[in-house]
Amino acid sequence: MSELLDRARAAMPGGVSSPVRAFGAVEGDPPFVQRAQGATITDTQGRSYVDLVCSWGPLILGHAHPAVVDAVTRAVRAGLSFGATCPAEVELAEALLARYPFADKVRFVNSGTEAVMSAIRLARGATGRSRVVKFEGCYHGHHDSMLVKAGSGLATFGAPSSAGVPEEYTRLTDVLPLDDLEQLAALFADRGDQIACVVIEPLPANAGLLIQTDEFLRGVRELCTKHGALLLFDEVISGLRVAPGGMVARSGVTPDIVTLGKVVGGGMPVGAYVAPDAIMDHVAPLGAVYQAGTLSGNPVAMAAGLATLRELEKKGTYERLDELGARLQRGWLEALERRGVAGSVARVGSILWLCLQAGPTPRTFGCIRPEGARLYGRLHRRALDQGLWMAPSAYEVAFVSTAHAEEHVDRAVEALDRALAGLPAEAAK
Numbered sequence: 001m002s003e004l005l006d007r008a009r010a011a012m013p014g015g016v017s018s019p020v021r022a023f024g025a026v027e028g029d030p031p032f033v034q035r036a037q038g039a040t041i042t043d044t045q046g047r048s049y050v051d052l053v054c055s056w057g058p059l060i061l062g063h064a065h066p067a068v069v070d071a072v073t074r075a076v077r078a079g080l081s082f083g084a085t086c087p088a089e090v091e092l093a094e095a096l097l098a099r100y101p102f103a104d105k106v107r108f109v110n111s112g113t114e115a116v117m118s119a120i121r122l123a124r125g126a127t128g129r130s131r132v133v134k135f136e137g138c139y140h141g142h143h144d145s146m147l148v149k150a151g152s153g154l155a156t157f158g159a160p161s162s163a164g165v166p167e168e169y170t171r172l173t174d175v176l177p178l179d180d181l182e183q184l185a186a187l188f189a190d191r192g193d194q195i196a197c198v199v200i201e202p203l204p205a206n207a208g209l210l211i212q213t214d215e216f217l218r219g220v221r222e223l224c225t226k227h228g229a230l231l232l233f234d235e236v237i238s239g240l241r242v243a244p245g246g247m248v249a250r251s252g253v254t255p256d257i258v259t260l261g262k263v264v265g266g267g268m269p270v271g272a273y274v275a276p277d278a279i280m281d282h283v284a285p286l287g288a289v290y291q292a293g294t295l296s297g298n299p300v301a302m303a304a305g306l307a308t309l310r311e312l313e314k315k316g317t318y319e320r321l322d323e324l325g326a327r328l329q330r331g332w333l334e335a336l337e338r339r340g341v342a343g344s345v346a347r348v349g350s351i352l353w354l355c356l357q358a359g360p361t362p363r364t365f366g367c368i369r370p371e372g373a374r375l376y377g378r379l380h381r382r383a384l385d386q387g388l389w390m391a392p393s394a395y396e397v398a399f400v401s402t403a404h405a406e407e408h409v410d411r412a413v414e415a416l417d418r419a420l421a422g423l424p425a426e427a428a429k
């Protein structure tokens with residue numbers, strides 16, 4: 001173990017600031033990152049890797065994109081934080097509203113967690129109702145009302161999925177399986193008049209990539225409308241990435257509130273929620289739903305987000321991301337086939353999931369089998385040794401960015417191919 005890892009573990013729980021970085025579900029110790037540029041990341045040993053984590057989603061332009069670095073540098077010279085509204089904030093708000101035309105206003109916060117937490121408070125404030133519904137396998141950040149898993153037995157009332165979350169809180173959250181309109185309809189029939197909102201990742205990308213049908217999303221929309229509940233699309237991963245207007249544009253289903261994060265900050269800490277005036281008018285200072293932030297709308301973070309969106313506006317960007325994603329998907333599928341390892345590769349645009357189990361790629365959390373995760377745990381270190389930086393968890397997706405060239409994608413394919421070949425034969429069965 002390196003001296004730095006010793007010091008990290010002595011100074012921070014697990015040596016990290018976010019749990020998955022500790023490599024608990026894969027073999028070996030986590031490398032420390034020295035720097036990153038474009039599609040590659042370099043560790044403190046001087047080894048470089050093709051990066052498919054992209055800071056867990058924000059870096060749709062790759063690392064240290066010159067336009068973003070320039071914008072941030074200019075912003076920094078003008079002051080790090082004002083505690084007052086700045087022009088870049090207004091411009092970024094307008095840029096988001098242009099992409100989400102159903103919405104009239106934006107509120108900026110500092111993370112995806114904060115965006116969803118605030119949006120749920122807003123939904124409760126706007127409807128005067130208390131209950132929220134979420135789906136198993138969707139992640140919405142680490143605030144109390146969403147750290148909830150399905151309860152036991154037939155009850156849909158949630159149970160805490162983390163110590164420190166009072167059961168009393170989670171009783172207000174119902175947890176249902178994805179891809180099952182009947183269960184949602186039954187829940188609405190039972191207590192529809194108490195439900196403030198249904199929260200969903202329209203493209204669930206935090207437990208693999210559980211691609212939902214448009215029919216399911218439409219059905220959720222109809223049930224919400226019928227029972228007077230708001231529909232919250234958590235697009236912290238999918239927003240601005242799978243299309244300029246995210247899954248709202250791709251599915252044609254219009255929610256009442258959208259939460260954004262990751263790409264919207266271009267690598268800086270930014271979250272946001274957007275909604276029509278009828279809902280946003282409830283947010284303080286216009287309305288009675290309180291929500292605030294010392295560093296919200298930070299000028300440096302706004303500059304990074306704005307520069308990122310300006311780059312994404314260039315012609316052919318999303319087509320390019322899609323092409324690169326398709327190339328990686330094809331290459332990985334061929335590698336699985338060549339090495340005789342059962343699996344599939346789910347993909348929407350530049351988001352991919354390597355799913356190491358036989359049969360069709362799952363659509364629900366319950367269909368993900370644990371053997372695949374165990375195999376991934378062994379594969380991960382071998383891929384790292386081949387120069388491929390993948391997420392240290394089988395349940396996390398991979399991202400390509402505009403900084404990835406065909407050459408990087410092909411290296412990612414060769415690295416996975418060699419890593420698969422190096423697996424012990426009994427493991428790959």
Ligand SMILES: *Cc1c(COP(=O)(O)O)cnc(C)c1O
Nearest residue numbers: 111112113139140141234236237
């Ligand atoms: C990452 C993520 C969050 C949490 O965002 P943080 O910035 O990590 O707090 C919430 N929802 C979804 C869908 C996410 O992918």
